[in-house]
Amino acid sequence: MADLLFEVENHIATITLNRPEAYNAFSEEMILNWIQALETVRDDDSIRVVIVKGNGKAFCAGGDIKAMHAGEGFFKSKEDISSTGLARKNSLWKKIQLIPLLLEEIDKPVIAQIHGFAMGAGLDMALMCDIRIAAASAKLSESYIKVAIVPGDGGAYYLPKLVGIDKALDMLWTARMLTAEEAKEIGLVTFVVDDDKLEEFTRNYAEKLANGPQTAIRFIKRAVYQSQKMDLRSALDYISSQMAIVTELDDFKEGVDAVIHKRKPVYK
Known part of the structure; x- marks a missing residue:
């Protein structure tokens, strides 16, 4: 199956990250399909609301560390981005960084439905959304520092706008794991709901917006x-x-x- 699923029903588009065996860590196919899905959302006036969620046990683990170590998948494209720093920079610009730039062009509500883990770039993808709805058992972390890298997708831009500079630096420097309630207390997520109510709550919220002016x-x-x-x-x-x-x-x-x-x- 595709690494990312895209469907539209009753004016609501759903983008589903679909690498459950890897906790929905990014692949090159996922990122390219994500870009294509967002272009469709931007250009199709029949789409009124977008939900972003993950299949399996997690929302998104961010970058695929195993692929990064092996120089494979998203980390070894046709341009062989493992070869030079400039090539790696250009790969970010041409691929994953297009996601926040496209979201900036979309005036329709974008909702992140978070369960399980939202880590590193996976958390940042949720920060780019307008509303974040988290399951009570969700865990959130800016985990880049664990592998000594920086948030290359825009996390350093979005995070301090939501929680303030000091809390953003604390999260980025320490990679400390937050519970859903802790994330809500600092403004990182909008709603926290019971795990078994997450899908229903998110859908109802999206339908209310889809039926509005x-x-x-x-x-x-x-x-x-x-x-x-x-x-x-x-x-x-x-x-x-x-x-x-x-x-x-x-x-x-x-x-x-x-x-x-x-x-x-x-x-x-």
């Missing part, structure tokens, strides 16, 4: 992320432009009418 949802996501790079005046100018657009849409009329008549809105 799509333009407003996407505008809100873009406004939140863009505002992190703007001063107050620019952010207010940006959001006022969005308000001018959404108040002319049928979704706005439907929402107002539903509130007035105390009924559930139905968005197209």
Whole structure:
């Protein structure tokens, strides 16, 4: 079977990491299929929400250490990236680093469904998502330091934005393992749910977003992320432009009418 599965049902796309025998550690095929899946999500307006999850006992163990040691798989591409530092840098840029860059282009909600282990680059893939829903038994760690490498996929960018610089450095320097509740306390995950409720909770959350006013949802996501790079005046100018657009849409009329008549809105 493919190392990554991609399916769409009822406007919800699911990206499933599918190397359970390796705790869903990355392979070259997985990364290339992941990039292709995200391009489809970006370009297909019928897709409204994305769920990222893993098969088997873990969400994702990140880089495949055995392959790294052997110079195989993702760590030995057609360009023989084991040969020079520059080749390894270029391989990161052309492959795994495309994932956060593509996610930055996607205005639709992206949800990480975390169970088992989320380690190193596997955890970073969850940090790139908008919402992180973790099973109570999940374990999370920035494990790069164990093999004396750095977070080459963007973890050093995302982690401090979520937990602060000091906590990010602590996680990256010590590789200490966090429980799901500890991760929630520092803002690393959004929700913690019972293991047997993880799939149902995530799906229900995704369906609620998929049935909401799509333009407003996407505008809100873009406004939140863009505002992190703007001063107050620019952010207010940006959001006022969005308000001018959404108040002319049928979704706005439907929402107002539903509130007035105390009924559930139905968005197209």
